[in-house]
Amino acid sequence: MPLALKDILCIDGVRTTAGSKILEGYVPPYDSTVVKKLRGAGVPIVGKANLDEFAMGSSTENSAYGPSRNPWDLARVPGGSSGGSAAAVSAGFAPLGIGTDTGGSIRQPASLCGVVGVKPTYGLVSRYGLLAFASSLDQVGPFARTVEDAALLLEAIAGHDRMDATSIPEEVPPYVKGLESGVKGLRVGVVSDWVEGEGVQPGVTERVRAAIESLSSLGAEIGEISLPSFRYALSAYYLIAPAECSSNLARYDGVRWGLRAPEAKDVVEMNVRSRTAGFGDEVKRRIMLGTYALSAGYYDAYYGKAQQVRTLVIRDFEKAYERFDVLLGPTSPTTAFKIGEKADDPLAMYLNDVFTIPSNLAGAAAISLPCGLAEDGLPVGLQLLGPPMSEGLLFKVAYAYEQARGPVDAPPLWGRS
Amino acid sequence: MGPIVSAYETVIGLEVHVELATRSKMFCDSPTTFGAEPNTQTCPVCLGEPGSLPVPNKRAIEYLMLIGLALDCRIAPHSLFHRKNYFYPDMPKNYQISQYDLPLCVEGHLDVDVDGVERRIGITRAHMEEDTGKSLHVGTTGRIAEAKYSLIDYNRAGIPLVEVVSEPDVRSPLEAQRYLTELRAILQTLGVSDVRMEEGSMRCDANVSLRARGTEALGTKVEIKNLNSIRSVSRALTYEIDRQQKALDGGDAIVQETRHFDENTGKTHSLRSKEEAFDYRYFPEPDLVPIEAGDGWVAEVRAQMPELPRARRARIASEHDLTPEQGAFVAASPSSVQYFEALLASGAAARDAAVWMAGELARALNEAGESIESARVPAADLAALIAAVKEGTVTLSSAKKAFQDAYTAGKTPLQIVDERGLQQVSDDDAIATVVDEVLASNQAEVARFRAGEEKVFKFLVGQVIKATKGQASPQVVDRVLRARLGDS
Structure with a gap:
């Protein structure tokens, strides 16, 4: 089964752009572990998919090579940052896709494009050969049109890698084996603030409610839960991720590879001019934010505080999982928005990830799968969240729901706009 | 330069960097061979290629632990790597992975003998970091800002480096010298480093300040860099102490700064002041997990400790x-x-x-x-x-x-x-011949001996041995000479 690979994972000898001009002409001299595993599993990579520059964005508009479009409505964004992979799978260009999820970059585009997307437990899939955005949050994961395909693809790419010190040294269980065991007696916690929270589109609430009904009728025990620390998760994320990115992206300086501004009078000017010309606005914004957050005198107030919030989020999750096996909510507060609609309002754009970010902060697993169309005729994503290493459980719940839901419509590719 | 008498007490702290003699680098499999063709001992990881990740070298951490144990340090059960961020072309990632506020080894000491007096120098910490590459700036000044172009060799980038930081317990250039000599001997005995200062596998920075004798508060310190031998450390300190003392005597304040030691002139000059110091924006390295040094592991390493x-x-x-x-x-x-x-x-x-x-x-x-x-x-x-x-x-x-x-x-x-026929001559006849010659040409002395001047005998023995170019057996000469003198 052919696969679309987000253009932020290295293939030996194949250009890698990360959607950025700064990597102009860069050809990696090695394979990422994910690509090695895909080769080993006999999965052909049909192409590299577009993305927001260095995976920073929620719409794939921040690509130096132009925006990607949503197969459900070409005037709309596919979500991001793995929008290219999600759109390719949704449009049927490839049955499988690989994305990366730092704050929702697999689940949100999966939701907006009506496909399945998995954010695995941090450390389950090797990051070796993944161009880093925020190292403590980045995780590679699959896109597919069905839960079973997503489970198979994750089995193929997961597993311990000695090239990644944060890789989990445990065996990967066969996810597909337990898919059909059902949800009877399983405790599902609905995150109440998300389902009917501020800014959640009515059609999204409605579809998620219907999915809850469906799981209930399959025998799951439904309860409600409120997670107070999650209000701060977005702010914490927008300090931690930029802080790490400001350091990770320091290596793009015109010295060794990629874009080098010509005719600089010295090395500092060469660094500054290369970076000024090579990075887009959103990347620059985050580098500046992160540099500031790590500066002497500000570290404790910003980065330090954000790490405390991260600990609170982890604790809230742990408490929730004492009562529930999995949590449930929408993936994104809205369906796909118009290209350009939020491009000039970074804060509005950041709010897209408000339901996905907590799982990244906690290093936990989550999955997004289609749960029907909203009042605007666009796909809505149902998000299932579990503790670290709960992928098997999440696939089982997702599969049960998917079977009850029945097949979803294909996007009316050229029908709109 | 006069002797350092004085109203001042010298306070010195030493930071020693040691390249570990592991086979592979700190965070990758690249070899650590010294003197290889530029950029041949590298891989995606130590070149900082996009997407590459560091994986710690366990042997290097054990070497650090061994150093810590030899310096009577406490081994922290939980320690971290941080990123030290600054832009410089010989550092491929533009950050250096280094331990920061949670180092592996803390609170140790090293006892040194300073001309019969035992001095205990506190060790603040010993921590792990990675080395940078080497730059060659082509141009008249050899500085990066004025270079026509620069060449970079990344062979050294990522070689494991241990930094041993002393407390400000060192009181003189001589003590500094003894401390470094003893530290080097320990590192050599542990077999963890080549400790060759001339090849850069051991490097030292010195912090020095003066304070009024009898007071506790530390004076303003100056850091001296580019000390390429133990002798340089002592020379630079001697110069710097004299410079600071003259400044203080003249009523000038010492500026907190980094100074460069010039091997040729024996002087230090200002490199950068405190205001120009970098903000390294340290934060925990997210690509690595903490070092958990449990009792079992520490005991295992301790068991490898050779006799110090x-x-x-x-x-x-x-x-x-x-x-x-x-x-x-x-x-x-x-x-x-x-x-x-x-x-x-x-x-x-x-x-x-x-x-x-x-x-x-x-x-x-x-x-x-x-x-x-x-x-x-x-x-x-x-x-x-x-x-x-x-x-x-x-x-x-x-x-x-x-x-x-x-x-x-x-x-x-x-x-x-x-x-050269340097064998000892013990043959009585051969020696007797020489003795006779000597007696013949030293008749005045023979007369004095006969008159009872016993010490002349020694002189005559010396003359015989000298005549045989040191080869005559002193015992045989003694015997033959006495016999001849007694005979006559």
């Missing part, structure tokens, strides 16, 4: 009944002990071995500017020479001469003895 120089010196001195000075010389390094033991194994007596090593061997090495590892006269050959002296076939003075000549000629001392 201090204990070795004491043991060698007492086992072989040597003076403390001889013991210190013989036990100065593992190679020196090896040489000593090889001498004993070849039959030399411990005292003789120690005397020869501290005397003739030390002189030859000194003159050749070599260390004992490369000693050109093997222990077995020196032992044979010592035996020849014992047996009376070569006199001591001939033996010393043969040894020095052998060292420069690259031959064994006994070969030199043979070639």
Whole structure:
């Protein structure tokens, strides 16, 4: 089964752009572990998919090579940052896709494009050969049109890698084996603030409610839960991720590879001019934010505080999982928005990830799968969240729901706009 | 420069960087070979290729732990790597992975002997980091800002580096010298580094300040960089102490700054002030997990601890009944002990071995500017020479001469003895002939001896030995001379 690979994972000898001009002409001299595993599993990579520059964005508009479009409505964004992979799978260009999820970059585009997307437990899939955005949050994961395909693809790419010190040294269980065991007696916690929270589109609430009904009728025990620390998760994320990115992206300086501004009078000017010309606005914004957050005198107030919030989020999750096996909510507060609609309002754009970010902060697993169309005729994503290493459980719940839901419509590719 | 008398007390703290002698680099499999073709000992990880990740070298961490244990440090059960962020082309990622506020080894000390007085120097910490590449700035000044172009060799990038930071307990350039010598001996004994300052595998920065004698508060400190030998450290400190003292005497304040030591002029000059100091924006390295040094692991490493120089010196001195000075010389390094033991194994007596090593061997090495590892006269050959002296076939003075000549000629001392006919002459007739000649040409002295002036006898013995170029057996000369003088 052919696969679309987000253009932020290295293939030996194949250009890698990360959607950025700064990597102009860069050809990696090695394979990422994910690509090695895909080769080993006999999965052909049909192409590299577009993305927001260095995976920073929620719409794939921040690509130096132009925006990607949503197969459900070409005037709309596919979500991001793995929008290219999600759109390719949704449009049927490839049955499988690989994305990366730092704050929702697999689940949100999966939701907006009506496909399945998995954010695995941090450390389950090797990051070796993944161009880093925020190292403590980045995780590679699959896109597919069905839960079973997503489970198979994750089995193929997961597993311990000695090239990644944060890789989990445990065996990967066969996810597909337990898919059909059902949800009877399983405790599902609905995150109440998300389902009917501020800014959640009515059609999204409605579809998620219907999915809850469906799981209930399959025998799951439904309860409600409120997670107070999650209000701060977005702010914490927008300090931690930029802080790490400001350091990770320091290596793009015109010295060794990629874009080098010509005719600089010295090395500092060469660094500054290369970076000024090579990075887009959103990347620059985050580098500046992160540099500031790590500066002497500000570290404790910003980065330090954000790490405390991260600990609170982890604790809230742990408490929730004492009562529930999995949590449930929408993936994104809205369906796909118009290209350009939020491009000039970074804060509005950041709010897209408000339901996905907590799982990244906690290093936990989550999955997004289609749960029907909203009042605007666009796909809505149902998000299932579990503790670290709960992928098997999440696939089982997702599969049960998917079977009850029945097949979803294909996007009316050229029908709109 | 006058002696440092003074109203001031010198306060010195030393930061020593040591490149570890592991086979592979700190965070990748690239080899650490010194002096290879530029950019051949590299891989995606140490070149900082996009997407590459560091994986710690366990052996390097164990070496650090060994260093910490040898310095009586506490091994932190939980320690971290941080990122130290700054832009410089010889650092591929534009950040250096280094331990920061949670180092592996803390609160140790090193006891050094300063001319018979024992001084305990506190060790603040010993931590792990990675080395940078090397830049060559082509242009008249050799500085990056004025370079026509720069070349970078990343072979050194990522080599494991340990930094040992002392407390400000060092009180003089001499103490600094002794501290560094002892630290180097320990590192050498542990086998964790080549500790060659000239090749950069051991580097030192010194912090120095003065304060009014009897006060506790520290004065404003200056950091000195570019110290390429233990002697440089001592020279730079001596200069800097004098400079600060003159400034303070003249009513000037000391500026907190980093100063560069110029090997040629022996002076320090300002590099950058505190205001120009970098903000490294340290934060925990997210690509690595914490080092969890459990009791089991620490015990395992402790079990590999060899005998340390201090204990070795004491043991060698007492086992072989040597003076403390001889013991210190013989036990100065593992190679020196090896040489000593090889001498004993070849039959030399411990005292003789120690005397020869501290005397003739030390002189030859000194003159050749070599260390004992490369000693050109093997222990077995020196032992044979010592035996020849014992047996009376070569006199001591001939033996010393043969040894020095052998060292420069690259031959064994006994070969030199043979070639130059330096064997001891013990034949009564041969010696009698010389004695007669000497008596004939020193009749005045003979007369004085006969008149009861006994000390003239010694002079006459000396004349005979001199006439035989040191080869005559002193005992035989003594006997023949007495017989001749008594006869007449």
